[in-house]
Amino acid sequence: xxxxxxxxxxxxxxxxxxxxxxxxxxxxSVAAKYDVMNDLxxxxxxxxxxxxxxxxxxxxxxxxxxxxxxGTGDLSYQFSKLVGANGxxxxxxxxxxxxxVGRDRLIDRGVAGNLSYAQCDAQFLPFxxxxxxxxTIAFGLRNVTDKDLALRSMLRVxxxxxxxxxxxxxxxxxxxxxxxxxxxSFKILPFMGKLVTQDADSYRYLAESIRMHxxxxxxxxxxxxxxxxxxxxxxxxxxxxxLHKGIKP
Amino acid sequence: MINMLTSAGLVAAEKCINKSLQYDPxxxxxxxxxxGKILSLQITAPAIKIAVLIQEKSIRLMSQxxxxxxxxxxxxxxxxxxxxQTPVHNLKxxxxxxxxxxxxxxxxxxxxxxxxxxxxxxxxxxxxDLIGHQMAQTLRSKINWTxxxxxxxxRLASEFVTEELQAIPSTIELKEFYRQVxxxxxxxxxxxxxxxxx
Numbered sequence: 001x002x003x004x005x006x007x008x009x010x011x012x013x014x015x016x017x018x019x020x021x022x023x024x025x026x027x028x029s030v031a032a033k034y035d036v037m038n039d040l041x042x043x044x045x046x047x048x049x050x051x052x053x054x055x056x057x058x059x060x061x062x063x064x065x066x067x068x069x070x071g072t073g074d075l076s077y078q079f080s081k082l083v084g085a086n087g088x089x090x091x092x093x094x095x096x097x098x099x100x101v102g103r104d105r106l107i108d109r110g111v112a113g114n115l116s117y118a119q120c121d122a123q124f125l126p127f128x129x130x131x132x133x134x135x136t137i138a139f140g141l142r143n144v145t146d147k148d149l150a151l152r153s154m155l156r157v158x159x160x161x162x163x164x165x166x167x168x169x170x171x172x173x174x175x176x177x178x179x180x181x182x183x184x185s186f187k188i189l190p191f192m193g194k195l196v197t198q199d200a201d202s203y204r205y206l207a208e209s210i211r212m213h214x215x216x217x218x219x220x221x222x223x224x225x226x227x228x229x230x231x232x233x234x235x236x237x238x239x240x241x242x243l244h245k246g247i248k249p
Numbered sequence: 250m251i252n253m254l255t256s257a258g259l260v261a262a263e264k265c266i267n268k269s270l271q272y273d274p275x276x277x278x279x280x281x282x283x284x285g286k287i288l289s290l291q292i293t294a295p296a297i298k299i300a301v302l303i304q305e306k307s308i309r310l311m312s313q314x315x316x317x318x319x320x321x322x323x324x325x326x327x328x329x330x331x332x333x334q335t336p337v338h339n340l341k342x343x344x345x346x347x348x349x350x351x352x353x354x355x356x357x358x359x360x361x362x363x364x365x366x367x368x369x370x371x372x373x374x375x376x377x378d379l380i381g382h383q384m385a386q387t388l389r390s391k392i393n394w395t396x397x398x399x400x401x402x403x404r405l406a407s408e409f410v411t412e413e414l415q416a417i418p419s420t421i422e423l424k425e426f427y428r429q430v431x432x433x434x435x436x437x438x439x440x441x442x443x444x445x446x447x
Contacts, residue, residue, distance in 0.1 A: 048260070055311045056315045058317070060285070060317065081304055
């Protein structure tokens with residue numbers, strides 16, 4: 001009997017090969033209003049989460065940085081200033097619409113010279129081994145079909161001693177906060193999505209995909225299993241978001 | 250868990266400082282010499298750790314910097330504020346310890362001491378030329394008055410403690426005391442030498 005392999009897409013089970021296309025559809029749909037929605041959904045706190053990720057990156061002038069699922073380029077913009085003229089930043093995203101929005105936005109802000117763009121899949125990164133000093137993936141890992149494969153791919157392209165930072169929604173550490181967060185995610189978020197992007201389904205997927213994403217400890221052990229060392233995580237905003245860090249030995 | 254409130258506070262402080270720096274182009278230009286450098290401030294009382302990154306003629310304040318720094322300063326808030334404001338060449342007994350690039354520190358100290366923000370320009374941009382200029386004049390006179398009062402109060406307090414209360418010796422008395430101590434030390438040395446000759 002030939003059983004079809006499935007994976008989760010929000011709360012649904014879909015064939016493995018279908019997930020990437022469905023995630024792509026979500027991001028094609030929201031790309032134009034992505035920044036507005038981020039600000040609305042998080043009341044601007046996403047800027048603080050990203051800022052703390054930049055601080056944890058310890059990126060210095062001359063470093064090479066890969067910003068996976070970089071979307072509209074919030075992190076890449078900061079990194080391009082940190083690495084300076086001798087460094088290099090690659091803004092990578094699997095989704096063409098998101099990458100286009102990010103590229104236009106960064107060019108409009110005058111960022112050029114040390115910043116390149118790549119449309120690529122986090123599971124199969126098209127870079128040579130030991131290339132980057134730092135890799136970040138912010139709010140992207142939960143959309144990847146095979147997270148273990150992606151983590152191994154990131155490990156491969158990191159230089160020894162380089163660090164991976166995963167900024168992702170996670171599990172709130174307080175029961176009361178968790179309940180309020182659930183109400184917000186499943187009732188208010190799709191409504192806001194409908195108002196701003198005329199697309200409630202994409203934001204329902206966002207809420208569902210967050211619930212399906214591994215919690216803090218599970219993701220940490222996944223990083224350990226992939227081969228990272230000194231893996232650790234820091235909760236932000238009561239665990240709604242967590243920043244995981246791992247070093248390539 | 251990362252303290253988000255501290256980070257948010259630093260963002261607000263950073264915006265305020267960088268906005269002020271826009272009204273002091275000389276300082277902005279001086280900062281370019283330190284482009285990309287990081288100063289770590291390990292404040293012991295109250296316990297706060299802040300990293301200051303110099304970037305594009307402005308500064309960036311970071312609470313969670315996890316990498317190398319060029320210079321690290323440790324000490325209480327008061328001790329750090331004192332060395333920022335006064336030209337100290339020797340940190341002995343200052344309550345501040347320093348590690349790393351001292352030239353960067355000296356450059357920053359000079360920048361802070363030469364800070365000259367054009368508050369009038371800032372006020373005129375917000376309130377217009379007429380009101381802004383008048384506000385700046387009033388502010389300047391108030392600041393001058395406060396500084397004069399502070400100096401007078403310091404002098405009077407010093408005189409009261411030394412002359413009226415006689416709780417501590419005056420400078421002249423202290424100098425006389427030190428002279429007598431020196432004289433006594435020399436006399437003891439001479440006595441010792443005579444004993445050795447016996």
